[in-house]
Amino acid sequence: MEIAIDIDDPMPLFAQLVSQIKHAVGSSALAPGNALPSIRQLANDLDINAKTVAKAYRQLERDSIIQTRGYRGTFVHPDAQANCTIDLDAIITGKLEATIIACRADGATDSEIRIAFSNVMNNKKGA
Amino acid sequence: MEIAIDIDDPMPLFAQLVSQIKHAVGSSALAPGNALPSIRQLANDLDINAKTVAKAYRQLERDSIIQTRGYRGTFVHPDAQANCTIDLDAIITGKLEATIIACRADGATDSEIRIAFSNVMNNKKGA
DNA sequence: ATATGTGCCATGTATATGAAGGGTACATCT
DNA sequence: AGATGTACCCTTCATATACATGGCACATAT
Numbered sequence: 001m002e003i004a005i006d007i008d009d010p011m012p013l014f015a016q017l018v019s020q021i022k023h024a025v026g027s028s029a030l031a032p033g034n035a036l037p038s039i040r041q042l043a044n045d046l047d048i049n050a051k052t053v054a055k056a057y058r059q060l061e062r063d064s065i066i067q068t069r070g071y072r073g074t075f076v077h078p079d080a081q082a083n084c085t086i087d088l089d090a091i092i093t094g095k096l097e098a099t100i101i102a103c104r105a106d107g108a109t110d111s112e113i114r115i116a117f118s119n120v121m122n123n124k125k126g127a
Numbered sequence: 128m129e130i131a132i133d134i135d136d137p138m139p140l141f142a143q144l145v146s147q148i149k150h151a152v153g154s155s156a157l158a159p160g161n162a163l164p165s166i167r168q169l170a171n172d173l174d175i176n177a178k179t180v181a182k183a184y185r186q187l188e189r190d191s192i193i194q195t196r197g198y199r200g201t202f203v204h205p206d207a208q209a210n211c212t213i214d215l216d217a218i219i220t221g222k223l224e225a226t227i228i229a230c231r232a233d234g235a236t237d238s239e240i241r242i243a244f245s246n247v248m249n250n251k252k253g254a
Numbered sequence: 255a256t257a258t259g260t261g262c263c264a265t266g267t268a269t270a271t272g273a274a275g276g277g278t279a280c281a282t283c284t
Numbered sequence: 285a286g287a288t289g290t291a292c293c294c295t296t297c298a299t300a301t302a303c304a305t306g307g308c309a310c311a312t313a314t
Contacts, residue, residue: 165287198289
């Protein structure tokens with residue numbers, strides 16, 4: 001598998017990694033069970049920080065695209081192909097959109113919605 | 128009616144105004160039909176900017192707590208007492224809270240939720 | 255010893271937002 | 285003339301977040 005990082009791309013580096021690995025799995029360039037390069041190895045190859053690669057791997061594992069097995073390395077998840085068609089972003093975007101529309105219908109301004117959202121995310125109690 | 132502003136209070140100035148006026152209406156210190164000080168007058172009394180007072184008045188009018196009648200001044204809305212018991216902030220906070228909990232249950236990270244929220248608020252299409 | 259993933263500490267940069275203030279101008283009516 | 289609410293332009297400051305980076309440490313198994 002070839003992974004290329006474009007520094008000039010407005011997409012964050014870790015997101016480029018996620019996207020490319022997902023695409024590789026979707027096109028069967030990476031089959032379930034295949035080993036992926038280690039975090040440190042890939043970071044070294046791409047000349048980026050290991051934390052950035054780790055972040056990408058963490059998200060991919062959360063989506064069950066890959067599996068990390070500690071000292072044994074990282075592998076493509078058995079159900080990777082099925083799971084990589086699930087667009088979590090589209091799901092939560094849809095839910096948020098519906099809620100925001102409802103709030104606007106209640107007469108709330110966008111500013112108030114943003115404040116309330118921030119409060120909820122930070123577990124702050126409403127004023 | 129007495130209005131006091133506390134610069135050291137973390138609550139924004141305009142929010143302090145809104146809160147105190149709402150409270151005055153709720154406790155019948157301000158009855159429907161009563162006149163409120165003009166924007167410039169109140170700003171001068173409290174030694175704050177007229178824009179800040181105007182912002183508070185704008186929000187109060189949106190919630191039908193007060194009515195502005197142009198050159199005639201600003202008055203307490205006929206249905207002020209009923210409307211000031213409606214806590215719009217609590218309503219939208221509740222809606223957002225439920226949606227955010229659902230998104231978290233879907234496995235979304237807080238960061239992803241924030242990004243998606245920002246995209247929806249800005250009418251940006253999902254990546 | 256070496257490599258694995260993972261954790262926590264920290265930094266700096268950039269962007270977006272809110273809050274507050276300053277200034278000017280308008281149409282309106284008294 | 286003077287007061288009313290309102291609209292537009294602008295700046296300044298503080299805050300929050302995302303992104304990327306760096307160092308250090310851990311338990312694990314080879």
